[in-house]
Amino acid sequence: MTETISDTKLIVFAGGGTGGHLLPGIAVAEQLVALSQCRITFVGSNRSVEQQIIKSSGYQHLPLPSSSTSDLKRAPFRFLWNNSRAFFRTRRFLIREKPAVVIGLGGFASVPVVLAASRLKIPIVLLEQNTVPGRANRFLFPLSNLVCTSFAETPFEIKMTRKTVIPEIVFTGNPIRKEIVQAVSQKEKSTTPSDKTSILVLGGSQGATAVNAAVISMLEEYLDKISGPLHMVHQTGMLDFSNIEQKYELLRERHPNLKVTVQPFFNDLKNWYLQSDLVISRAGATTLAELASVGCATVLIPFPGSIRDHQLKNARFYADRGAATIVLQSKESDLTVRLLGETITALLEEDERRRQMRQSMQELSIPGAARHVADEVVKLIAK
Numbered sequence: 450m451t452e453t454i455s456d457t458k459l460i461v462f463a464g465g466g467t468g469g470h471l472l473p474g475i476a477v478a479e480q481l482v483a484l485s486q487c488r489i490t491f492v493g494s495n496r497s498v499e500q501q502i503i504k505s506s507g508y509q510h511l512p513l514p515s516s517s518t519s520d521l522k523r524a525p526f527r528f529l530w531n532n533s534r535a536f537f538r539t540r541r542f543l544i545r546e547k548p549a550v551v552i553g554l555g556g557f558a559s560v561p562v563v564l565a566a567s568r569l570k571i572p573i574v575l576l577e578q579n580t581v582p583g584r585a586n587r588f589l590f591p592l593s594n595l596v597c598t599s600f601a602e603t604p605f606e607i608k609m610t611r612k613t614v615i616p617e618i619v620f621t622g623n624p625i626r627k628e629i630v631q632a633v634s635q636k637e638k639s640t641t642p643s644d645k646t647s648i649l650v651l652g653g654s655q656g657a658t659a660v661n662a663a664v665i666s667m668l669e670e671y672l673d674k675i676s677g678p679l680h681m682v683h684q685t686g687m688l689d690f691s692n693i694e695q696k697y698e699l700l701r702e703r704h705p706n707l708k709v710t711v712q713p714f715f716n717d718l719k720n721w722y723l724q725s726d727l728v729i730s731r732a733g734a735t736t737l738a739e740l741a742s743v744g745c746a747t748v749l750i751p752f753p754g755s756i757r758d759h760q761l762k763n764a765r766f767y768a769d770r771g772a773a774t775i776v777l778q779s780k781e782s783d784l785t786v787r788l789l790g791e792t793i794t795a796l797l798e799e800d801e802r803r804r805q806m807r808q809s810m811q812e813l814s815i816p817g818a819a820r821h822v823a824d825e826v827v828k829l830i831a832k
């Protein structure tokens with residue numbers, strides 16, 4: 450039986466900094482609001498991607514001065530200064546507002562908020578999106594009451610002392626926004642077959658320069674080998690947008706059959722997921738959970754600089770189960786382009802293989818993850 454919260458409680462979501470951390474939080478917030486009387490506040494970074502995502506979701510947002518762990522070496526004084534200010538601002542906010550629970554979403558911005566909550570003895574839940582836990586969550590794990598993981602195998606370690614209380618770990622799956630889940634359930638009704646093959650290119654919430662460059666070079670070399678009209682739907686990130694748009698203009702002069710939709714960020718990604726015949730993507734955990742939920746045939750180019758190679762490990766989880774193909778980003782960009790070109794042209798020829806990939810992808814989806822996390826949170830508050 451689902452527990453309920455009787456009076457209006459404040460639930461604080463801590464951190465994010467990137468879409469992959471924030472959007473699962475939004476998915477859980479949607480469920481909590483539907484499930485119980487509660488108010489929601491996101492306390493996190495002042496990064497523009499975070500401000501944009503929270504603003505469009507309509508939840509209250511308290512942006513804090515933020516410094517990531519990469520600043521720790523580059524600018525240690527600024528790192529300490531920003532995180533101390535964030536800690537004390539959050540502490541004042543938490544003392545004043547007395548939330549029932551703080552939910553850490555991972556990412557550097559969650560650290561001062563969860564630390565402040567821990568000092569004030571506020572219950573703490575952590576969400577871990579990746580196959581291997583991120584730095585923030587590994588650090589915060591001993592302070593938490595409950596950790597919700599996206600993969601059954603995600604390992605958390607703790608140093609045991611006599612006083613250690615081991616947090617509960619529950620495998621819930623990675624929460625996905627309602628709009629995507631709903632779009633999937635209406636999939637059969639809404640998708641009309643298109644006369645064009647559609648390829649969706651995603652670089653994670655901020656876009657990926659190396660993926661952008663590889664896809665353009667691949668098209669320059671391999672477009673003649675792709676039969677029939679093609680629609681490229683490409684998310685570039687802010688940085689590369691105009692450059693990539695120009696490159697597509699040149700490609701279109703040579704290939705009038707090529708249709709192009711380029712944007713720095715798609716607010717309506719669900720529609721593009723549904724229409725795609727093939728997706729080329731970085732291997733961020735939240736994007737992967739969404740691709741599984743929709744059931745997309747996917748070529749993954751994991752970010753080689755991701756901490757503890759977590760994107761490669763995320764990608765392998767799906768590739769080992771026949772749901773995706775990996776193209777490694779090589780130091781020699783020519784090699785990446787050639788591998789990508791050969792993989793894409795082969796996959797577009799093999800309808801049956803793509804059908805199997807879609808099916809395997811969807812089998813890895815965990816429906817109801819957002820609701821499961823929300824139920825766990827409500828249970829913890831009601832204790």
Ligand SMILES: CC(=O)N[C@H]1[C@@H](OP(=O)(O)OP(=O)(O)OC[C@H]2O[C@@H](n3ccc(=O)[nH]c3=O)[C@H](O)[C@@H]2O)O[C@H](CO)[C@@H](O)[C@@H]1O
Nearest residue numbers: 467468469470472578653654684714715718733734735736
């Ligand atoms: C470089 C790095 O370390 N990135 C990490 C970061 O990635 P990042 O923030 O890129 O996260 P993901 O790729 O997992 O998720 C991106 C999110 O943005 C949304 N989106 C994206 C593009 C767009 O045009 N529109 C849109 O709505 C997607 O639907 C998805 O929900 O957090 C993820 C989750 O912890 C990690 O797995 C990634 O490794």
